[in-house]
Amino acid sequence: MATQTAVTQQEQTTTTGGSFTYGHALTIVSGVLMIAALYMALIWAPDAVNLTAPAERAAQRIFYFHVPAAWIGFLAFIVAAVASLLYLITRKQKWDVWALSSVELGVAFFAMVMLSGPIWAKPTWNVWWTWDPRLTISTISWLLYIGYLMLRGAVDNPDRQARFAAVYAIIAAMSVPINWIAIRWWRTIHPAVVLPGNNSGAQGGFGMSADIRTTLIFCLFAFTMFFITLMYHRIKLENLKRRVETIRQQIIYQ
Amino acid sequence: MGDLTFLAAGYAVFWIVSFVFIYTLVSRQRNLEKEVQVLEQLVQQESETE
Numbered sequence: 001m002a003t004q005t006a007v008t009q010q011e012q013t014t015t016t017g018g019s020f021t022y023g024h025a026l027t028i029v030s031g032v033l034m035i036a037a038l039y040m041a042l043i044w045a046p047d048a049v050n051l052t053a054p055a056e057r058a059a060q061r062i063f064y065f066h067v068p069a070a071w072i073g074f075l076a077f078i079v080a081a082v083a084s085l086l087y088l089i090t091r092k093q094k095w096d097v098w099a100l101s102s103v104e105l106g107v108a109f110f111a112m113v114m115l116s117g118p119i120w121a122k123p124t125w126n127v128w129w130t131w132d133p134r135l136t137i138s139t140i141s142w143l144l145y146i147g148y149l150m151l152r153g154a155v156d157n158p159d160r161q162a163r164f165a166a167v168y169a170i171i172a173a174m175s176v177p178i179n180w181i182a183i184r185w186w187r188t189i190h191p192a193v194v195l196p197g198n199n200s201g202a203q204g205g206f207g208m209s210a211d212i213r214t215t216l217i218f219c220l221f222a223f224t225m226f227f228i229t230l231m232y233h234r235i236k237l238e239n240l241k242r243r244v245e246t247i248r249q250q251i252i253y254q
Numbered sequence: 255m256g257d258l259t260f261l262a263a264g265y266a267v268f269w270i271v272s273f274v275f276i277y278t279l280v281s282r283q284r285n286l287e288k289e290v291q292v293l294e295q296l297v298q299q300e301s302e303t304e
Contacts, residue, residue: 058261062265111271112272115267116264122260230279240286
């Protein structure tokens with residue numbers, strides 16, 4: 001009887017879609033912000049003045065989504081590390097759910113960075129890819145977190161899976177500051193536009209005018225809201241999945 | 255390639271990855287809903303036989 005009640009409650013949770021929820025509000029707000037960010041990046045923002053080739057000048061606008069996607073990737077991996085640490089301290093499932101959701105989102109946003117980077121690089125550097133420190137560290141970082149998801153899939157015991165994943169996420173997070181510093185420490189072709197360093201080898205950099213900075217800040221805000229919205233839905237989905245799994249186990253073993 | 259080809263390709267990447275991710279979320283949600291329905295049927299069958 002208890003199982004029946006739990007299943008019925010579960011179904012009500014999954015199928016109730018009529019009322020306006022916090023999730024709906026977040027989705028609408030972030031959708032509007034992303035469309036506004038697209039308008040600002042493609043139409044409102046001025047051309048960068050020191051780029052002469054038309055294709056390079058046009059491709060520079062990839063910057064408005066490339067940088068925020070990288071910021072969200074870093075943020076997601078830091079959130080995952082903090083949640084993992086909290087999981088190891090408290091052993092509450094909630095933090096494991098947060099860490100998993102955050103890594104999954106970080107991998108998706110980093111995929112955007114890894115795919116849009118070469119498209120921007122071709123008209124700017126005249127190559128799709130080069131094994132430069134920033135690009136190499138980004139690739140390693142991305143593969144590390146794909147490894148995190150594979151590790152979770154490889155361990156059956158849920159407690160052990162959560163524990164191993166938490167330790168892995170904390171160690172993998174070390175790639176975030178190294179990645180951030182890479183374009184400032186080493187001689188690299190990748191420009192540091194946001195906080196410029198002393199890198200004479202950088203190519204494709206441009207001056208940040210007030211309008212370019214405003215557009216970037218807006219895009220960073222829109223992407224952060226988009227991340228929060230996706231996190232909200234992903235956490236909800238993972239909680240639901242775990243509750244369904246618990247009920248299934250109860251039915252099997254009762 | 256035209257001047258705008260790289261720009262269009264760059265932005266297509268963001269939207270394609272976003273929509274694929276959202277699609278996987280929706281798809282997983284639907285699968286869970288189906289699973290809940292199956293579980294509910296199982297529980298009903300069991301309570302009827304008791």
